[in-house]
Amino acid sequence: MTVVRKAILTAFLIPLLSLANPASAQQKANAMFGTAKTASPHKPHSIGSYAKGCAAGMVQLPETGPTWQAMRLSRNRNWGHPEAIEFIERLSAQAAKQPGWKGLYIGDISQPRGGPMLSGHQSHQIGLDIDIWMLPAKSLKLSRNQREKISSISVRTKDQRRVNGNYTPQHAAILEAAARDPAVDRIFVTPPVKIQLCKASSRSDKKWLQKIRPYWGHDFHFHVRLKCPKGSKGCVTQKPSVKDLSKGGSGCDDTLNWWVTEALAPTKKPDSKPAKPAPKKKNVRDFTLADLPKQCRWILAAN
Structure with missing residues (x-):
């Protein structure tokens, strides 16, 4: 083995071995993934589920493109699987055809190596989730500072029952274009x-x-979730499917009104002492490296 090859192998194995020991496996995953600054040097691959996974070979969405701007750049969450970047390019070009829209303002996608985040999302862990602002992109010349301070707009009334005056036919057209994307x-x-x-x-x-x-x-935004890319072995598709949830239809049935009626009704206090509560589900912020797929250790260790 040459000196150069030995040095390269050592540089890779030392961080990997340190992540393999039991103490490292119990470290908070969000602290490790949340501080990664760059993507791993692998072929693009989404690993695990949207809310428990990581991603290799991520691509950074350019801060500004022909028909988009990435927002909140200080978060360093404008990284995604190449298919996510390509989707943003497609949809933003369609959005730019809408009156009053020059494209899209893109919120969080994922961290450079995916994984749990220090704050915010439970999902966005495998580079296939994209938040798109409801605020029409009237300018694509916003400075980095402006993109930290500007806010999106809500398209819902305060009582949560109806859309408000901010919602337009252009929003509907963009959402339909996104939903029709295979x-x-x-x-x-x-x-x-x-x-x-x-x-x-x-x-x-x-x-x-x-x-x-x-x-x-x-x-304030709509959240696009992409399918697992072809060939992404280990990427877990969400279940139930939208077909199952909608019973093969559009989802425009009587059950939809539950969200703006019963779901918003005040919660009644139980008449009797409640049964012993079920064990609390582990929060994503409490995940350790051991909770994630094993491949995520390789992704963290790679230089």
Whole structure:
């Protein structure tokens, strides 16, 4: 073995062996992934599930493109699987055709090597989740400082039951374009947006609407989740599928109204003493390296 080859092997094995010892395996995963500054030198690969995994060979979304700007650059979360970057390029180009939109403002994607984050998201761990602001991108010349201070807009009323005046047909067109993209698995939106999309869609083809999933907290942005890329062995597809959730339809049925009726009703106090609570589920912020797929240790160790 040459001196050069030995030096290279040593440089790789030392950090890997340090991550393999029991003490390192119990370190908080978000502290380790949250401080990684660059992607791993591997072929692109998403590993594990959206909320428990990591990613190899990630690509950084350019801060500014022809039809997008990445926001909150200080977070260093504008990294994704190449298919996520390509999706942003496609969708932002379509958004730029909408009146009043020059493209899209892109929020968090993932960290350079994926994994749990120090703050914020439970998911966004394998480079396939993308937050897209509801704020129309009227300028693509925002400075780094402006992108730290500017805020998105909510498209939902304060009572959480309806869309407000910020919601436009352009939002609907962009969401439909995203849902029709074959790379997309599902899109999370605030429930009133899903209801409004169902009301406004008069076409016979409503199947794309099954990808639009109502969920809390998505009134300032919509969250696109891509399918596991072909060949990404070890990437875990989310279950149930949108087809199962929508029972093969569009999801525009009576159950949709639950989100703006019963779900918002005040919680009644139980008449009797509650049963022993179930064991608390481990929070993503408490994950250790041992909780993640073993390949994530190699990704952290690689230089």
